[in-house]
Amino acid sequence: MIGAGYVGGVTAAGLARFGHTVSIFDRNPEAVPRLLGGKPLFFEPGLEELIASGRDQLVAAGSIGEAVDDAAVVMICVNTPDSGTGAIDLSFVRTAVREVAGATSSGPMAIAIRSTVIPGTTAQVDATILAPLRAGGRQIAAVANPEFLREGRAVADFLHPDRIVVGDDDKWAGDLVASLYARTPTTIMRMTRSSAELAKYMNNALLATLVSFSNEMADIAEAVDGADVTDALLAVHADRRWHDREGRWDPGILGYLWPGCGYGGSCLPKDVKALRAEASALGLTVPMLQAIDAINESRVAKLAQIALSSLPDPNSAIAVLGTAFKAGTRDERSSPGLRIASELKRRAATVLTYDPLIETNGGTGESLTEVLSKTKVWIVATLAAEFESLPDRAVEHGAVLIDARRRFAPTSRGYRGPGLFRTSTDS
Ligand SMILES: NC(=O)c1ccc[n+]([C@@H]2O[C@H](COP(=O)([O-])OP(=O)(O)OC[C@H]3O[C@@H](n4cnc5c(N)ncnc54)[C@H](O)[C@@H]3O)[C@@H](O)[C@H]2O)c1
Numbered sequence: 001m002i003g004a005g006y007v008g009g010v011t012a013a014g015l016a017r018f019g020h021t022v023s024i025f026d027r028n029p030e031a032v033p034r035l036l037g038g039k040p041l042f043f044e045p046g047l048e049e050l051i052a053s054g055r056d057q058l059v060a061a062g063s064i065g066e067a068v069d070d071a072a073v074v075m076i077c078v079n080t081p082d083s084g085t086g087a088i089d090l091s092f093v094r095t096a097v098r099e100v101a102g103a104t105s106s107g108p109m110a111i112a113i114r115s116t117v118i119p120g121t122t123a124q125v126d127a128t129i130l131a132p133l134r135a136g137g138r139q140i141a142a143v144a145n146p147e148f149l150r151e152g153r154a155v156a157d158f159l160h161p162d163r164i165v166v167g168d169d170d171k172w173a174g175d176l177v178a179s180l181y182a183r184t185p186t187t188i189m190r191m192t193r194s195s196a197e198l199a200k201y202m203n204n205a206l207l208a209t210l211v212s213f214s215n216e217m218a219d220i221a222e223a224v225d226g227a228d229v230t231d232a233l234l235a236v237h238a239d240r241r242w243h244d245r246e247g248r249w250d251p252g253i254l255g256y257l258w259p260g261c262g263y264g265g266s267c268l269p270k271d272v273k274a275l276r277a278e279a280s281a282l283g284l285t286v287p288m289l290q291a292i293d294a295i296n297e298s299r300v301a302k303l304a305q306i307a308l309s310s311l312p313d314p315n316s317a318i319a320v321l322g323t324a325f326k327a328g329t330r331d332e333r334s335s336p337g338l339r340i341a342s343e344l345k346r347r348a349a350t351v352l353t354y355d356p357l358i359e360t361n362g363g364t365g366e367s368l369t370e371v372l373s374k375t376k377v378w379i380v381a382t383l384a385a386e387f388e389s390l391p392d393r394a395v396e397h398g399a400v401l402i403d404a405r406r407r408f409a410p411t412s413r414g415y416r417g418p419g420l421f422r423t424s425t426d427s
Pocket of ligand 1: 002003004005006007008025026027028031042077078079080092095096114115116117147148149150151266267
């Protein structure tokens with residue numbers, strides 16, 4: 001396993017639980033000792049227990065060479081960040097594949113790219129890095145095996161995945177990667193490498209579409225006298241075509257068909273931009289992806305404006321509650337809450353932040369009660385359970401509550417819609 005972040009850490013622990021011996025390397029010297037010690041550099045519920053259950057099968061490697069020695073499958077789980085232009089930076093993947101290919105090993109080796117990479121990447125690294133080795137007689141090939149886990153539920157997602165996608169152009173290599181998952185009941189979907197890579201992007205682009213669609217519908221509802229987007233969307237959710245035949249299934253996908261402060265995290269924003277950049281590079285115009293991204297970006301300024309216009313006096317402070325990109329994680333990458341906080345600071349507002357899972361909390365380490373007592377406008381940016389009582393507390397404090405996730409019932413406790421976000425002063 002190359003990379004011991006969210007994806008590498010969970011994949012390594014899951015495969016060890018299935019009985020495989022997993023040798024794991026990360027170029028950050030702290031990452032593997034922390035992971036195997038049960039205290040990863042990141043927070044993922046249940047991971048500590050999963051590691052403990054397969055601990056004997058997990059081996060810390062001091063170098064890539066040591067990690068891949070005797071390995072039949074090498075999984076590349078390194079980061080693929082935004083390069084700054086929207087396109088993803090594939091240099092970490094290429095470096096890792098090059099280092100793996102350069103290490104000596106005997107026997108056939110399948111290199112599975114688990115990182116999210118634009119379609120064509122696996123075939124390209126195969127052609128440029130591995131084909132010369134094959135020409136020299138080595139049995140080595142690259143396979144696309146994208147990861148679909150959700151942070152906060154990554155352990156369950158790994159052990160009971162919705163799907164396992166294996167893309168290969170060399171059947172023996174695809175078979176080798178597929179064999180790792182023999183212990184999961186999930187059907188393995190085999191396809192070409194580019195289809196597998198595209199499947200990951202399509203999945204995230206669809207989730208982002210639902211969020212931006214819901215936010216655009218919220219903008220329309222806001223302009224229509226008497227309309228509340230959440231009441232209307234609940235009627236859409238009731239459509240039987242979203243459910244099983246008995247209407248009992250409550251698909252998690254409907255959580256995305258809901259308005260709020262936009263999608264965030266390490267995947268959706270990056271993946272939508274990367275797919276868009278790749279489409280442009282291919283000479284395509286992709287108005288839908290452009291709109292999804294633009295609608296999402298516009299939430300930050302819109303919400304900041306609502307907060308500023310809700311201030312009882314210009315010196316009052318604003319609380320942003322929830323700085324992880326969603327509840328149940330400590331991951332603050334592309335977090336809507338943090339982006340709103342920086343936009344407010346850019347506009348010279350005084351902002352305090354709080355998140356139940358992040359101890360430092362913007363450097364102050366203050367409790368929720370302390371943050372609430374110093375602020376007059378509260379923006380709820382995640383669905384953390386600790387925020388459940390905020391409508392009542394807002395009434396007690398005389399604070400304006402901005403329900404940026406549209407979590408609270410529209411008519412509850414005197415809070416009124418419609419509006420992009422419900423506040424106690426909406427009219
Ligand atoms: N986090 C998620 O929810 C998630 C879900 C599905 C897919 N993905 C994708 O999986 C990939 C990894 O995401 P992540 O969240 O695990 O990232 P991460 O930043 O948590 O972890 C990546 C790790 O790779 C290590 N690394 C980078 N280059 C290396 C090298 N040459 N050798 C050894 N280690 C190296 C880094 O030190 C880091 O610890 C990305 O492409 C991401 O888009 C992430």
